[in-house]
Amino acid sequence: MDPDGCATPVVDAERVSSVRRSLPSEETVQDLAQVFGLLADPGRLRMMAALLEGGEMCVCDLAAATGQSMSGASHALRLLRMRRVVKVRRSGRMAYYQLADSHVRMLFDLAITHARHTERESGDG
Amino acid sequence: MDPDGCATPVVDAERVSSVRRSLPSEETVQDLAQVFGLLADPGRLRMMAALLEGGEMCVCDLAAATGQSMSGASHALRLLRMRRVVKVRRSGRMAYYQLADSHVRMLFDLAITHARHTERESGDG
DNA sequence: ACTACAGTTGAACGATCCTTCATACATTGG
DNA sequence: CCAATGTATGAAGGATCGTTCAACTGTAGT
Numbered sequence: 001m002d003p004d005g006c007a008t009p010v011v012d013a014e015r016v017s018s019v020r021r022s023l024p025s026e027e028t029v030q031d032l033a034q035v036f037g038l039l040a041d042p043g044r045l046r047m048m049a050a051l052l053e054g055g056e057m058c059v060c061d062l063a064a065a066t067g068q069s070m071s072g073a074s075h076a077l078r079l080l081r082m083r084r085v086v087k088v089r090r091s092g093r094m095a096y097y098q099l100a101d102s103h104v105r106m107l108f109d110l111a112i113t114h115a116r117h118t119e120r121e122s123g124d125g
Numbered sequence: 126m127d128p129d130g131c132a133t134p135v136v137d138a139e140r141v142s143s144v145r146r147s148l149p150s151e152e153t154v155q156d157l158a159q160v161f162g163l164l165a166d167p168g169r170l171r172m173m174a175a176l177l178e179g180g181e182m183c184v185c186d187l188a189a190a191t192g193q194s195m196s197g198a199s200h201a202l203r204l205l206r207m208r209r210v211v212k213v214r215r216s217g218r219m220a221y222y223q224l225a226d227s228h229v230r231m232l233f234d235l236a237i238t239h240a241r242h243t244e245r246e247s248g249d250g
Numbered sequence: 251a252c253t254a255c256a257g258t259t260g261a262a263c264g265a266t267c268c269t270t271c272a273t274a275c276a277t278t279g280g
Numbered sequence: 281c282c283a284a285t286g287t288a289t290g291a292a293g294g295a296t297c298g299t300t301c302a303a304c305t306g307t308a309g310t
Contacts, residue, residue: 008189009256011219015179019190022178024237029167029174032236036164041268042154045161049154053147054140059287064133065144072269074288093277093286094136107235110228111157112149134286166298184257197299199258218256218307 038083039107043068044076048099048108051086056098163208164232168193169201173224173233176211181223 010016024032038044046066051057057065063073077097080086087100099105135141149157163169171191176182182190188198202222205211212225224230 008195009185010189011183011186011256015182016186016190019175019179019182019186023171023174023191028237029170033165033167033170035236036161036170037267039161040158040165042158043268045154045158046148049148050144054144057140057144058136060134061136061141061144064135065141066148069270070133070287071271071289075268078288090287093275095287103235107232110232110235111160112153136286162297168298194300195257196259196301199256200298203258220257 035083035085035104035107038079038085039111041076043072044080047073047076047080048085048104049112051097051099052105052108056089056096058094058096062097160208160210160229160232163204163210164236166201168197169205172198172201172205173210173229176222176224177230177233181214181221183219183221187222 023029039048043066047062047068050062050065054061054065059073059077060070062068062077063070066073068076077086077088081088084100085104086097089096089098148154164173168191172187172193175187175190179186179190184198184202185195187193187202188195191198193201202211202213206213209225210229211222214221214223
């Protein structure tokens, strides 16, 4: 709201405004946050991992493979579809899903690598 | 809960169990989801972007640069600290934060690239 | 010791999210 | 047409999350 900060004291004003100018646009930030939000759910994460392996799968197999209900899987796939993370191919009454976006594949792969290399201690500092 | 799926019909049983075995462990999935969850908030995202640019910044400058209250910034940094995404250096009554983990930097960078290459239409199919 | 300052923390409120249930839609087979 | 099947969707319930307010810790300066 305020272009230069009023309520918060500032130590290094130059640095602050320089960093400020370098930040991604509001739109980019929102967009990024939404994509990460999609990845922040275990069910959806497993779905993407499944599609990464399985290539193309129908909803019921996807649900079974990731331990979700059909309805839950469908809701999840809807969100992923809306964000263009997956794409669907229809054949009769079946719906076959696959990953749509290679960036997300890379993101996902990198994240898995990150997880594998990370100690799983959580502490405060 | 169920090792082989009971309530959900399955089309390709072999594929399902093969994919199932290939999925990351429960622990990895939870861990990943939490990391992505951290990145799913605009405020935290801006903080990480700021630290990516600014290198090391104190809480009040970070708050000013990302348009957050001191309290909000502190809460956010606490979460990032607990997940070892940032680390803190204390000097007197100041607290200087910087990114702790190069994986997160890469994740973040890749994500920005992704956002820049993505059309911002959201539709259903 | 007292005041000012930088930061931290807990509680409360509202918003958002995930899960589940029920229902609806479209396609296939009789 | 009717029943069965695979999928999609809206609404409700409870959980989780982010923001804010108030109080608290620890340091610096007088």
